[in-house]
Amino acid sequence: RVSSAVQDKDTIAKSSKKGKTKPVVKLDTNPPKGTRDFYPEDMRLRTWLFDQWRAVAKTYSFLEYDAPVLESESLYTRKAGEEVTQQLYNFVDKGDRAVALRPEMTPSLARMVMAKKGGLPLPLKWFSIPQCWRYERMTRGRRREHFQWNMDIWGIAGVEAEADLLSAMVAFFKRVGLTSEDVGIKVNSRLVIAEVLTELGIPEDKFAATCVLIDKLEKVPLDAIQGDLEELGLDRSVIEQLTQVLTNNSIEGLEETLGPDSEAIQELKKLVELCEAYGIDDWILIDASVIRGLAYYTGIVFEAFDRKGVLRAIAGGGRYDKLLETFGGDPTPAAGFGFGDAVIVELLKERNVLPSFESSGTDTVIFAMNQDLYKVALGVATTLRENGQSVDVVLEQKKPKWVFKHSDRIGAKYCVIVAPDEYENGQVSVKDLESGEQTAVMIDALPEWVQGTD
Numbered sequence: 001r002v003s004s005a006v007q008d009k010d011t012i013a014k015s016s017k018k019g020k021t022k023p024v025v026k027l028d029t030n031p032p033k034g035t036r037d038f039y040p041e042d043m044r045l046r047t048w049l050f051d052q053w054r055a056v057a058k059t060y061s062f063l064e065y066d067a068p069v070l071e072s073e074s075l076y077t078r079k080a081g082e083e084v085t086q087q088l089y090n091f092v093d094k095g096d097r098a099v100a101l102r103p104e105m106t107p108s109l110a111r112m113v114m115a116k117k118g119g120l121p122l123p124l125k126w127f128s129i130p131q132c133w134r135y136e137r138m139t140r141g142r143r144r145e146h147f148q149w150n151m152d153i154w155g156i157a158g159v160e161a162e163a164d165l166l167s168a169m170v171a172f173f174k175r176v177g178l179t180s181e182d183v184g185i186k187v188n189s190r191l192v193i194a195e196v197l198t199e200l201g202i203p204e205d206k207f208a209a210t211c212v213l214i215d216k217l218e219k220v221p222l223d224a225i226q227g228d229l230e231e232l233g234l235d236r237s238v239i240e241q242l243t244q245v246l247t248n249n250s251i252e253g254l255e256e257t258l259g260p261d262s263e264a265i266q267e268l269k270k271l272v273e274l275c276e277a278y279g280i281d282d283w284i285l286i287d288a289s290v291i292r293g294l295a296y297y298t299g300i301v302f303e304a305f306d307r308k309g310v311l312r313a314i315a316g317g318g319r320y321d322k323l324l325e326t327f328g329g330d331p332t333p334a335a336g337f338g339f340g341d342a343v344i345v346e347l348l349k350e351r352n353v354l355p356s357f358e359s360s361g362t363d364t365v366i367f368a369m370n371q372d373l374y375k376v377a378l379g380v381a382t383t384l385r386e387n388g389q390s391v392d393v394v395l396e397q398k399k400p401k402w403v404f405k406h407s408d409r410i411g412a413k414y415c416v417i418v419a420p421d422e423y424e425n426g427q428v429s430v431k432d433l434e435s436g437e438q439t440a441v442m443i444d445a446l447p448e449w450v451q452g453t454d
């Protein structure tokens with residue numbers, strides 16, 4: 001029985017066969033709410049972006065890993081009010097298990113590291129490009145999935161890890177044609193907040209949730225989080241004093257507040273020195289207002305942004321030394337970043353540095369002028385493919401006009417025509433689709449011809 005939802009007249013096309021009306025449900029061709037289809041041209045862009053991410057990961061000697069998109073919900077049941085856990089794409093499966101589509105990759109990575117119980121030689125530098133999910137009421141029509149380049153270093157306690165990660169982030173920006181005029185990376189340390197909260201007598205077990213609240217303050221006025229503050233037992237004056245400190249955008253300014261012995265100041269100074277050694281200091285800004293919305297960050301945090309201030313954060317990351325312990329694992333230092341696929345593409349389009357993806361990448365379209373020569377064309381196609389060309393065989397009898405139009409539409413470079421006259425001389429006709437020049441080539445000489453093409 002077709003569900004009542006599709007019984008309405010708009011979606012049923014009546015097909016009358018022998019007078020019987022058999023309702024045919026018209027398929028809704030949209031992808032599920034908040035998700036995207038990637039048609040070939042979209043896929044070429046996505047593959048190009050992932051190739052840039054993989055190339056940088058390789059030059060930084062990071063190894064690729066992956067994990068299921070479906071995880072136990074228990075990986076994300078942190079009680080710090082983070083957006084990412086409040087918008088979990090979760091459900092109970094047919095085995096009555098509480099599961100979720102991963103909203104981020106770091107907990108899966110932590111699970112994988114923990115599963116090896118110290119059997120993994122540290123430090124490890126791993127990367128992944130997982131599709132991550134959230135279930136947001138479509139009030140704002142925002143996406144529910146994105147691909148996020150994750151780069152993480154486990155086993156290094158010093159800011160050397162953060163500096164290497166920042167350098168990798170900059171290497172990507174430079175690789176895709178962005179400069180430090182286009183993008184900056186704000187750097188802060190949650191130790192700044194920790195030291196201020198300690199000074200104000202706030203117990204350490206409230207730090208994470210306070211950070212999440214402060215991060216929310218960037219988007220909503222203080223009144224909107226008053227309830228959360230009271231729930232945390234935080235006096236409004238604490239937040240006002242804290243936000244005062246967070247307006248600092250220099251180490252010197254912070255030093256006045258925190259004093260020269262501050263651990264936060266020491267680590268920020270060292271990180272800046274290392275960034276100078278990487279040659280990326282012109283990308284880096286100290287900005288004490290950067291908190292990031294994930295509860296598990298424990299030290300340095302950073303956020304890449306477009307300097308015109310038009311777009312949302314491009315990428316973000318930081319140190320999360322306690323994550324494994326929250327899963328019952330051994331204390332293991334860790335730092336990493338996440339880099340979404342949507343904002344960076346918006347930025348590249350806006351800065352006009354996105355390559356064109358119109359061409360299919362096909363080198364040669366081949367067709368037989370008549371059916372008798374079809375098998376000859378297949379042999380020629382095989383020779384061209386075995387010599388490394390991407391070859392599109394016209395699989396049905398078509399007139400040259402159609403073939404040239406098709407070749408042009410897919411952006412092929414050459415068209416090989418198998419025609420009776422040339423074939424009698426053991427040749428095919430090759431048309432250079434850019435110059436329009438057409439020449440006869442011996443079939444036996446095609447490997448050399450391929451080598452001579454660009």
Ligand SMILES: OCc1cccc(Br)n1
Pocket residue numbers: 084103104132133134143144145146340
């Ligand atoms: O950046 C937060 C996030 C998580 C999962 C999916 C999407 Br879209 N966005």
